[in-house]
Amino acid sequence: MTAATAAHPLVDGSGPGWVATETRADIVGLNVGMSDLLGRVASDGDRPLVVSGEFSRMTRPLAEVLSALQGHWVIRTSDDGCYDAATGARLRRPEDVLGPRATDVHPAFLRGAVATRLQVVTTVSTRHRVSRPVRLGGVLEAAADAFAGHAPDAWGPTEPLVAPWDRDQLTEYSRRRMPSDSRWAAVAHGERPLIGTMHLARTREGLEETTHVWADVAGAGDARIDAVGAEARALLAKAAGIGMPLLGVSLAAIGAPDLTRRPIATPPPEPLALLVGPAGVRALDLDPRRWATDFGAAMVGSPRLPGVLVSLGGASGGGWARLSEVLGTLDPDRLAQLLAIAPSVAARLRTRGLGGSPERTGGA
Structure with a gap:
């Protein structure tokens, strides 16, 4: 990660090969700031992690870009750790989504939708x-x-x-x-x-x-x-x-x-x-x-x-x-x-x- 990326206001964490941004917005979208961050992370050769609350939703444009950059959407629950938004796999930390993961599924992933x-x-x-x-x-x-x-x-x-x-x-x-x-x-x-x-x-x-x-x-x-x-x-x-x-x-x-x-x-x-x-x-x-x-x-x-x-x-x-x-x-x-x-x-x-x-x- 370059110094310019590290100084980005949306960066909330980083490690070898990854950069994370965390939000509690109800809808997480591809706004100008998010687009800029993702571009910088990709240029550095890192993988982006978007971390949100369990009741957040992600817009399709952001989901498409995140997938194209081999990034991940991780959910941080209020009282029971994290999980991968795509598979429901329980995670101890958001960055664990990049490595071997537990096989058990977080119960929040299995909850029913209010409206479909x-x-x-x-x-x-x-x-x-x-x-x-x-x-x-x-x-x-x-x-x-x-x-x-x-x-x-x-x-x-x-x-x-x-x-x-x-x-x-x-x-x-x-x-x-x-x-x-x-x-x-x-x-x-x-x-x-x-x-x-x-x-x-x-x-x-x-x-x-x-x-x-x-x-x-x-x-x-x-x-x-x-x-x-x-x-x-x-x-x-x-x-x-x-x-x-x-x-x-x-x-x-x-x-x-x-x-x-x-x-x-x-x-x-x-x-x-x-x-x-x-x-x-x-x-x-x-x-x-x-x-x-x-x-x-x-x-x-x-x-x-x-x-x-x-x-x-x-x-x-x-x-x-x-x-x-x-x-x-x-x-x-x-x-x-x-x-x-x-x-x-x-x-x-x-x-x-x-x-x-x-x-x-x-x-x-």
Whole structure:
């Protein structure tokens, strides 16, 4: 840790390879100070720890950045030590999250949520050829239209998000930052609000845009629950025509009404739909017509270079078995190669180990 990082007003502790900041805010977000601290910690090669109280919630933009930096969210309870917000593992000290941990789960992690909502969580990895005009933010805008019914209201690099949504400005700011990566967030308000993040990076193939979206879609007993599978497929079908999609997945998840992440155990999400873009079709040596016959897949995107869209299930379940069936027909080495070029989508697909036993997860 450099002297500049050590002097940062948000630093509350440090040790070999880690820097911690502690807060008791109800909602822990990616404000300017937090963003600055995380940037400095990453530049020093350390791992950030965000320590909060057991009833705090974390915004999705902060959770995404923290994950990208291999950081951790640690909960300090009022009278019973600490635990890892992602797994519930009990910790003696916050920094113990970086080493071997106890196998027992802290009881605070297992407490029930006061209120929950059904969310559609979508991740899409898209390539853009820099030899052609590029306009970023298309997948996130399509998601906002699909669920909120209008374009995002605001966007920016830190919270609160206050700049009016502007894809051209987003594209230009990202271009100016090249070859450095860019991370942006956007929000759409309304009856079915949405929060999304975008990670933009240069690769040997051009520009890669990874979009994560969390959309509030229904409450308990809402008739719209039955439609989430169709809505997820419609969104991925639209994403198939934006740039050159690599891979995309939509899942139904139980989450907080304000779309934040909570430090408690939640039911595993249920897969709704899988998109394999043209690059994925080639990498897997996949015959779209065969998938249409075997799995009822739809050919989407460009007729000349189509992708495939597979329905996996609905909010009530069955998606993991279907996903295992579909992926089980693929060559394991080719599948591993595809997942390696779309790691964010792979992480969503591994929520239950690609069809294995459910992993303990915190705050969907």
